[in-house]
Amino acid sequence: MSTPTATRLQAADASVTVLSNTAFVTDWARRYFGSWWNAFDVPASSVCAGPLVTADLDEKAYTDLDALVRSCPHDEVTYAKAQLLLARDSTGTITGVSPDEGIAYRSEQLGSHVTLSGRTGQPLALAAARIAREMIRASLLRDGWTLLHASAVVRDGRALLAFGSKGAGKTTTALLLASRGAQLLANDRVFVKVVGDELRVLPWPSAAAIGLGLLDALGLYDVVRDRLQAGEQLHPTQHQDVTDALLAGRREPLWEPGGKREMKVQVFPDQFATWFGMELATGGHAATLLFPRIDPASIPAVADGDRALGEDDFMSGSTEDRYPDHFGLAHGINGGGSDMARASVADRLAALQHHQVVLNHDTQANADFLAKLAADL
Incomplete structure (x- = not known):
């Protein structure tokens, strides 16, 4: 069994701890938030109170929660552009399952503890970071921001x-x-x-969205292309067509079908x-x-x-x-x-x-x- 790891995020007086049985999740949170918010490792054994996101790779827990949600009355909603099956019980616990992402959510203690169970590492890390950021935002908004x-x-x-x-x-x-x-x-x-x-x-x-044309005008296009060709990666929410365009050296803007929304480079x-x-x-x-x-x-x-x-x-x-x-x-x-x-x-x-x-x-x-x-x- 993997040794649990923990990363704490802090912005002003708001904080949340991300705890996981895989370091990939906590490393992701530290990388994603550390440049702008205070993000630092803490001993997993010391995590006992305060807002908490527990995000574990756990196929069985995901399967069990998926079966639980489907067996009781639930709503079908959208979250992070994915389908989410959502159920609530009489204690106030909220359970959600995202089949496309392979993520199950369980929100308890009035949203102060959210547990995520995932089937694969990257979707789990993305989901945990989303929830941690939303918990920080909620705390800041309640504090008058x-x-x-x-x-x-x-x-x-x-x-x-x-x-x-x-x-x-x-x-x-x-x-x-x-x-x-x-x-x-x-x-x-x-x-x-x-x-x-x-x-x-x-x-x-x-993740910052920057159009190919603006990236080129700023003199950063070749920097990004060279990094990608060397095997580094941009944020995974970036559309594959944008990555392909960068690798091919195409600099003109890319548009979603219908031409209403530009597809952009997604920068960590x-x-x-x-x-x-x-x-x-x-x-x-x-x-x-x-x-x-x-x-x-x-x-x-x-x-x-x-x-x-x-x-x-x-x-x-x-x-x-x-x-x-x-x-x-x-x-x-x-x-x-x-x-x-x-x-x-x-x-x-x-x-x-x-x-x-x-x-x-x-x-x-x-x-x-x-x-x-x-x-x-």
Whole structure:
């Protein structure tokens, strides 16, 4: 029998421990979260209290839970883009089975202990990391944090937040600034909370989605291709067509059937540092808001306008449809935070510097402009 291993994750005052009978699961959690959240090994024998994810490779436990769920009334829902069979009993225990992933879930103690039983290592590690992150998020939201739909970098402790809809340039803005010495805090979302006179920010660890065209414009395409050709891997949620395109040297954007959604490169958080040489930030305080837009015919500049924060700039339950709270972790709190927390954050954000900026397709000119703008703020 394998020796159990444990990794503890901590962000602000929220923490969760991942315990497993295979080191693959805890190594994955430490790698995935360690660059942005505090992740460290703890003796498995010392794990006795606090939020806990137990994730074991256990074929029999999976089979038994699968049979249990199918034998009683259950719902068919979707979780992480996969079918989930979900049952609840009179004690409040929630049991779920994902046949496609080969994962069984059991949530007890009002969501403070989630047990996962898996048939294979990688799906189990992915599922355990998902649940651990959702438990951290739930704890932070209950503690008054909220989530913004923004990219972010930090310079000298001051966070610059970039807002905008898909294609507006917020990821481009963050990555260009990170390539010029700023610390990358977030690719798509960031935790925020009013603490005294500051608006504190924390990262939301996740695989970063970067289009092939943007990767090429940033000068990172060949770095990724060389790494893949050497046998290294990107995040497993990446579509195989994207991997094939990289290995073949194709740089034009790839689109899902129907052409509405671009298929992108999925980068592990730690690969920003190990592959791209970017430094990651573990926190800071919000100082400036940028609202970029892309106009190929313009030169990079501060633009006129009165763009202000809107409802779409906050994450909410309706924007979290990939990971709905099927396991009772959030205790009824909206996926983006309480109304009071959101209102408090919105007031503080409104008082910060706002700049609308226009970028074009000249990566060097964009980077020069953004670096100077950030230095002057």
